[in-house]
Amino acid sequence: MAAMYVFHPEMVNGERGKLSVDLKKCSSDLGMTSWQSRENGNHFIVTSIKKDEFLEELYATINR
Secondary structure (H helix, E strand, O other), X not given: OOOEEEEOOHHXXXXXXXXXXXXXXXEEEOXXXXXXXXXXXXXXXXXXXXXXXXXXXXXXXXXX
């Protein structure tokens, strides 16, 4: 099940701004998750934080 959200991606790639991301999980290994951008097909791989922490931050941003 995929969903479209907008969030601040600096936690993922160090850049500011907003990015629409298709939250279809592309891969998961050892608590790290890869998400695919619907716009350009790039993969943003979450390597510095655990999946649960990433999801908490993402949902907190969505619900602001």
